[in-house]
Amino acid sequence: MNLLQNLSLKFKMIAIILLITFLVTGAGLVFIIKYEIETSKTQLVNNLLSNTNLVGEICVSPLSFNDHTGARNLLLKLLTIPEIVDCRLYDEQGKFFTMISRAGKLDSIVYPVSEKSGEFNDGYLHITHSIKYNDVNYGDIYIRASLDKHYSKIRNYLMKIVFVFFGMLIFTYFLANKFQEIISKPILYLADVTKRISEKQDYSIQVSTKGSDEIAVLYNGFNNMLAQIQIRSAERDKAEEHIKQDLKEKEVMLKEIHHRVKNNLNIITSLLNLQAAKITSANDAISAFEDSRNRIFSMAMVHEQLYQSNNFSKIEMKHYIETLSSKLIQTNIHNKFTHLNIDISNIYLNITTAIPCGLILNELITNAFKYAFPDNRKGEIWITLTKVKKDYTTLVVKDNGIGLPEHLNPETSETLGLQLVSILTEQLEGTLEIERDSGTLFRIQFPV
Amino acid sequence: MKLYIKILCIIISGFFCKPVLLSGQSQEFVVKAVFLERFTHFIEWPENFYTKDSTENFIIGIFRRNPLHGNIEELYKCQQIRIKNKKVEYKYFKNVNELEPVHLLLIPSSKKLLPKILNYTRNRPILTISDNDGFGAKGVLINFFIETGKVRFEINELAVYETGLSMSYLLFEAAKIVNKRMD
Structure with a gap:
């Protein structure tokens, strides 16, 4: 079995077919040979026995009338059968009467009591038959037949059988070699395709299906598996690409954050210097x-929203502005009667x-809280952030307060708040x- | 061999039986007497031909002088021989006119009487036995003769056929055939 494991499928199938043929045919031929040998033996025994019976019956006369010459003449008829070596005649008391021998020697006159009729022994067939007529026993006839011819016949028969057997094996080999392709060819083809896929890592290769047998089912299953592998491979590649992109983004972001932290600290430093x-x-x-706290808070909120969101590169401005405004309302002592209206697109x-x-x-909100509504005056502030063009966004902060003094220009103003608005607008280009x-x-339009 | 032993036994027992009677009988006679009994093994007689006695006994007819030159009656009696499982009965005839159906008839050596006797036995199931040269050819069914010192017998096949006796081919095998039947 281990030997078979290393053989290719083709030779494995041929070997199995030959083995089965060898065993089945061999067993069948052994049975036939055994049957033929037994039949041949039976035929030989029957043939000799019938001839012996016939001659034995005629020998009643010479036994009755003590005619030795007549008896020998009758026995000579048995020598026409080539297998018979010698014949002996015994009277009713078992005493030797006469005999004939092919060798011409009267070598034994002892009654062969030990020989059973039809017994094969010492290369001879021994047949003993009682001579009876009208139920009266007149003696016995014994013949000894050589089995040389019988064995020669069996040998010839065996030679023919062996020749036929090996002929059948050779014929079986040719047939098996031819017809094993019906099974092995599709499997070998599948193995070849699998090898090519394995070498090239190309899962787009498909096996062409014919028919609707188990091989076709196997092919279809194989094709389906390849398709599944392709889909999963594409998904995995996509996920890998996404992860790589994400990682790259994170790396950039990390650098950016360091950069921004530095910038923010610079901004804070500058603001503190100005203040x-x-x-x-x-x-x-x-x-x-207080001002510095709010400014730092507005900056901190950007970072807070960044790390709380899934996206580290974009800030959702609606939520940011609502949170920032709410915080400014809570912390600013001037906003007791001021109402904020926020209208921000996504x-x-x-x-x-x-x-x-x-x-x-x-x-702008702090300024509005501080200066737009003096003397606990009620008022409203509107904040809108909208996309006006494809790449431009507009931030509008409006209040219904007392209004900005006419002389006050943010670019030239000495107040730090307005100066900052002007500087930051420039920074936003x-x-x-x-x-x-x-x-x-205040309407600030800037590119995004 | 068996026959010789049997003959020897007969001779020996004969001495014990009736030494005076058997003392003059030759070995040749004894052989012929035994052959006579053996002949009956191979011959069948029709049952409806004979007298009442024949159903119970096997009848041997002896015409005048026994041709076998011996006292067959004493020999068979002494040996208690039965033929065809029947007791042997003997009938003696002195003239042809006295002849009546028997199973076996011993023919005398007279050549003059032979035609008359055969005239009676022809077409009758009577086994005729003689011991004279040429009697077989003349119509006796079985005739003894000596060949190379041994007792042999001849059978007139045609005559056997005419009697209606059923004679086994085995008997023909052992005999010399005269007047072969031409079918």
Whole structure:
């Protein structure tokens, strides 16, 4: 069996067919040979026995009338049968009467009592038959037949059988070699395709299906498996690409964050420097701290929203502005009677744009809280952020307060808040428009 | 061999039986007497031909002088020989006119009487036995003769056929055939 395992499918099938043929045919031929040998033996025994019976019956006369010559003449007839070597005649008392021998020697006159009729012994067939007539026993006839011819016949028969047997095996080999292709060819083809797929890692290769037998089922299953592998491979590639992209993004983001942290700290440093220059009293210092806190908070909120969201590169501005406004309302002591109206589209801005934008909003809302509604005056603030063009966004902060003094220009203003709005608008590469009609309206348009 | 032993036994027992009677009988007679009994093994007689006695006994007819030159009656009696499983009965005839159906008739050596006797036995199932040269050819069914010192017998096949006796081919095998039947 181990030997078969290393053979190719083709030779394995041929070997199995030959083995089965050898065993089945061999067993059949052994049975036939055995049957033929037994039949041949039986035929020989019957033939000799019938001749012996016939001659034995005629020998009644010479036995009755003591005619030795007549008896020998009768026995000579048996020698016409080539197998018979000698014949002996015994009288009714078992005494030797006469005999004839092919060798011409009267070598034994002892009654062969030990020989059973039809017994094969010492290369001879021994037949003993009682001579009876009208139920009266007249003696016995014994013949000894050589089995040389019988064995020669069997040998010839065996030779023919062996020749036929090996002929059948050779014929079976040719037939098996031819017809094994019906089974092995599709399987070998499948193995070849599998090998090619394995070598080329090309799962788009398909096996061509014919018919509807088990091989066809196997082919269809194989094709389906290849298709599944292809789909999963594509999904895996896509996922890998996504992960790589994500990783790359994260790496860029990490660098960016470091860069932004540095920039933010620079901004804070600059803001603190600007504020420090304007502090002349303790109240100024307190106010400066409050302003600085809000500015840093607006910057911090950008980062907070970034790490809380799944996307580290974009800020959802609606949520950001709502949170920032809410915080400013809570922390600003001037906003007791002010109501905020926020109308923001679903706009996402990157961190570079979102932080200046947040700082601008912080400055404008804080300014509105501080200066637009003096003497606990009730008022409203509207904040809108809309996409006006394909690549432009407009931030509008409007209040219905007392309005910005006419002389006050953000670019030339000495107040830090407006200066910051102007500087940050420039940083956004945007434009700043101010309208002083029933309050103040700041419109900042910047590219995204 | 068996026959010789049997003959020897007969001779020996004969001495014990009736030494005076058997003392003059030759071995040749004994052989012929035994042959006589053996002949009956191979011959069948029709049952409806004979007298009442024949159904119970096997009848041997002896015409005048026994041709076998011996006292066959004493020999068979002494040996208690039965033929065809029947007791042997003997009938003696002195003239042809006295002849009546028997199973076996011993023919005397007279050549003059032979035609008359055969005239009676012809077409009758009577086994005629003689011991004279040429009697077989003349119509006796079985005739003894001596060949190379041994007792042999001849059978007139045609005559056998005419009697209606059923004679086994085995008997013909052992005999010399005269007057072969030409079918």
